[in-house]
Amino acid sequence: MIYIGINPVAFTIGSFSLRWYAVMVLLAIVFLVWWSIRFAKAAGYDKDFILGAALWAIPLGVIGAKLAHVVDSLSYYLAHPTNIADPGGLAIFGAILGGMLGLYIHCRLRRVPFAPFADLAAPGVILAQAIGRVGCTINGCCHGTSSSLPWAVTWTHPNTYAPLGLAVHPTQIYELLWDLVVFAILWWLLRRRLKQPGALFAAYLALYSLGSFVIRFLRGDVNTFAGIFNEGQVISLLVLIVATSFLITQYRALRRLVRRAQVRY
Numbered sequence: 001m002i003y004i005g006i007n008p009v010a011f012t013i014g015s016f017s018l019r020w021y022a023v024m025v026l027l028a029i030v031f032l033v034w035w036s037i038r039f040a041k042a043a044g045y046d047k048d049f050i051l052g053a054a055l056w057a058i059p060l061g062v063i064g065a066k067l068a069h070v071v072d073s074l075s076y077y078l079a080h081p082t083n084i085a086d087p088g089g090l091a092i093f094g095a096i097l098g099g100m101l102g103l104y105i106h107c108r109l110r111r112v113p114f115a116p117f118a119d120l121a122a123p124g125v126i127l128a129q130a131i132g133r134v135g136c137t138i139n140g141c142c143h144g145t146s147s148s149l150p151w152a153v154t155w156t157h158p159n160t161y162a163p164l165g166l167a168v169h170p171t172q173i174y175e176l177l178w179d180l181v182v183f184a185i186l187w188w189l190l191r192r193r194l195k196q197p198g199a200l201f202a203a204y205l206a207l208y209s210l211g212s213f214v215i216r217f218l219r220g221d222v223n224t225f226a227g228i229f230n231e232g233q234v235i236s237l238l239v240l241i242v243a244t245s246f247l248i249t250q251y252r253a254l255r256r257l258v259r260r261a262q263v264r265y
Helices: 020-043 047-072 074-079 081-085 092-110 114-139 173-191 201-217 231-264
Strands: 002-004 011-012 016-019 153-155 223-226
Touching: 016 020, 020 047, 020 114, 047 074, 047 081, 047 092, 047 231, 074 081, 092 114, 092 201, 092 231, 114 201, 153 201, 173 201, 201 231, 223 231
Parallel strands: 002 153
Antiparallel strands: 011 016
16 A cells, blocks of 8 residues: 655645645646757747747646536536636646647647647647646545555545545556656657658547546546546547547548559659
8 A cells, every 4th residue: 555645735825825736737837848949949940939839828728627627527616606716626638628729829820830839749748747647646636446456545644635544546646657658659659650740649649538538437536427437538538539530531641642652653
């Protein structure tokens, strides 16, 4: 059994408290901006473009994350509508989709193709998600169902969001490890092979959605949304279907181009 007794609150000043979750989310955002500047500049994107993209993607990502969480816990927020303004409670798929929308809007305004830039950002996005999961682990949010496995986790600090003293699946760590696996696949196996614009980003969406769909069967903090599936699983399936369909379409188009080239020569 693994015990986590870290205080999820990093520090308190007067009535203001900052949790380690927020610290790790901020660190993940800073890392993603650094990643984009580091690798996108080499591809011809200037620093102003990248910072402008961040100014669109970050606010819309936060708004999307909050909206998705509110929908997932709608009965609670209908009973406590003032808590919608609480900075806590963010859903990762809302952040991904909101951030994508912000990046797309920025690219359209600057008349820059969206797909190639999204491909450059994809490995950094999944690493940023892994950093965020460290915050979830300390915070106790996104916890799993009860478990007697040797690696089950028990939170012992009273400020935790996990059920106090109950051994559960460490679903935050499962997701963190899956994020690292997805990064390895994108960076070392697919980055130089998927040449079609948008293909690497679609692969990121498909791989992450697949892992998230499976892991969410073990989540103990979510509500059913459609049948036996929770909201995150429904979104995972939709994203997986769209991303996989895009990859199949791109693959078939590439095969047609290869065949035409073979016929000509």
